[in-house]
Amino acid sequence: MKTAVLGSGKMGSAMIRGMLRARLCEPGELTVTNRSGRLPEALCEWAGLRCIRDNREAARDADYVILAVLPQQLPAVLAEIRDALRPEACLISIAPGYTVGQLSAMIGQACPVVRAMPNTPAMIGEGMTAVCRNDAVDEARLEGTIRLLSALGKTELIEESQLNAFIGVCGSAPAYFYMFLDALADAGVLEGLHRDQAIRFAAQAMLGSARLQQETGEAPSVLKDMVCSPGGTTIEAVAALENAGLRGAVITGARAAAQKAAQMGKK
Ligand SMILES: NC(=O)c1ccc[n+]([C@@H]2O[C@H](COP(=O)([O-])OP(=O)(O)OC[C@H]3O[C@@H](n4cnc5c(N)ncnc54)[C@H](OP(=O)(O)O)[C@@H]3O)[C@@H](O)[C@H]2O)c1
Numbered sequence: 001m002k003t004a005v006l007g008s009g010k011m012g013s014a015m016i017r018g019m020l021r022a023r024l025c026e027p028g029e030l031t032v033t034n035r036s037g038r039l040p041e042a043l044c045e046w047a048g049l050r051c052i053r054d055n056r057e058a059a060r061d062a063d064y065v066i067l068a069v070l071p072q073q074l075p076a077v078l079a080e081i082r083d084a085l086r087p088e089a090c091l092i093s094i095a096p097g098y099t100v101g102q103l104s105a106m107i108g109q110a111c112p113v114v115r116a117m118p119n120t121p122a123m124i125g126e127g128m129t130a131v132c133r134n135d136a137v138d139e140a141r142l143e144g145t146i147r148l149l150s151a152l153g154k155t156e157l158i159e160e161s162q163l164n165a166f167i168g169v170c171g172s173a174p175a176y177f178y179m180f181l182d183a184l185a186d187a188g189v190l191e192g193l194h195r196d197q198a199i200r201f202a203a204q205a206m207l208g209s210a211r212l213q214q215e216t217g218e219a220p221s222v223l224k225d226m227v228c229s230p231g232g233t234t235i236e237a238v239a240a241l242e243n244a245g246l247r248g249a250v251i252t253g254a255r256a257a258a259q260k261a262a263q264m265g266k267k
Pocket residue numbers: 006007008009010011012033034035036037055067068069070071073076077094095096117118119120171
């Protein structure tokens with residue numbers, strides 16, 4: 001399975017590392033590009049991995065072409081490769097703002113196009129990636145795409161109309177969790193913990209809580225109620241957080257991200 005990854009910054013490199021670590025492809029089956037043509041430091045451990053500047057050359061023989069450049073760089077890269085792509089090559093874009101229809105129109109042929117939206121925990125294989133596709137993507141290509149993206153963590157096929165909501169609750173969500181984690185650590189410091197201890201305790205509480213929800217499948221409200229003993233410390237905190245508008249703030253924030261993604265798609 002020959003794969004080209006156009007752009008080898010944070011996300012491109014995370015995808016390449018994940019694919020190689022999971023042995024989804026061999027270094028010789030991958031061609032990576034960037035503007036310098038030099039393999040990024042993070043990828044130097046893999047002998048045989050080729051990094052070049054020429055996107056056309058990288059895309060020419062590829063079965064899968066992953067577009068991992070910034071959204072503003074995408075039109076130029078697509079214009080560069082459109083005549084070099086094999087008709088059956090599957091194009092995978094991870095850029096927000098460009099719909100499957102817009103990407104197909106920019107390529108100008110009935111090429112299989114997948115839009116994938118990862119998030120930053122993909123860098124350690126713990127990402128959540130949503131995927132949608134155009135009609136030219138058959139089941140075999142979809143399966144191949146999902147296999148490649150599984151290098152980033154979990155993957156789920158959704159309707160394109162749900163993608164902006166996905167960005168609001170998942171693509172942008174690591175930033176909200178880090179804000180929450182940072183604030184919780186501040187509270188720990190205020191109450192006398194060292195900052196590194198406070199971050200360690202709060203991060204493990206966050207990780208463990210998420211895993212408990214995944215493993216039990218319980219609604220978050222049920223798990224929250226389990227922590228709240230009558231007249232106890234937690235219900236005191238819950239009431240204070242409700243008074244401070246935590247839930248409303250989270251809903252407003254996630255909707256702002258979803259709405260911004262929708263606006264970017266209309267440009
Ligand atoms: N980072 C995230 O959290 C995240 C999450 C979800 C989706 N995404 C999406 O993933 C995509 C990549 O984001 P990123 O954070 O990885 O960006 P990044 O770190 O800035 O990487 C961009 C890469 O594109 C390369 N590049 C620029 N112009 C090029 C060209 N004409 N031909 C070939 N390569 C070119 C750059 O090469 P040089 O280094 O040589 O300039 C760099 O390797 C974006 O669409 C972004 O929206 C990112």
